[in-house]
Amino acid sequence: MKQIEKFLIVILILTIVSIAGNLFSNLIISRLYGVAEFNKMTLFNKFIASIPSFFRILVHICVAIWLFGTAREHKAQPWAWFVFGFFFGLTAAILFYLIRIYDMIRSRAEAGANSTV
Numbered sequence: 001m002k003q004i005e006k007f008l009i010v011i012l013i014l015t016i017v018s019i020a021g022n023l024f025s026n027l028i029i030s031r032l033y034g035v036a037e038f039n040k041m042t043l044f045n046k047f048i049a050s051i052p053s054f055f056r057i058l059v060h061i062c063v064a065i066w067l068f069g070t071a072r073e074h075k076a077q078p079w080a081w082f083v084f085g086f087f088f089g090l091t092a093a094i095l096f097y098l099i100r101i102y103d104m105i106r107s108r109a110e111a112g113a114n115s116t117v
Contacts, residue, residue: 014090018052021051024052060085060086060087060088063090063092064082064086064092071096081096
């Protein structure tokens, strides 16, 4: 399995976990309290309801660290990709690989054009 395929599988799993966690917490809050009662929730209950947000931030941090290492490996401004990955998470990782694919296609086209001349 290529590195890109492994990465896409990880992205898919993390996205599903993130969406499922958010939906699950919203379901619990609406079933237990209802919309009007949300302001009356205790601090502990609000903490429990914020757990999916914690995991989402954790995913953003992991993606940022991963992008930093991968960008350094490909000599592609690792700090910029780290910041982009921290703020945009999986979207930044997808964009990074789209840019990498575009660069590979462009370099192959240039190599093919140079060899036919």
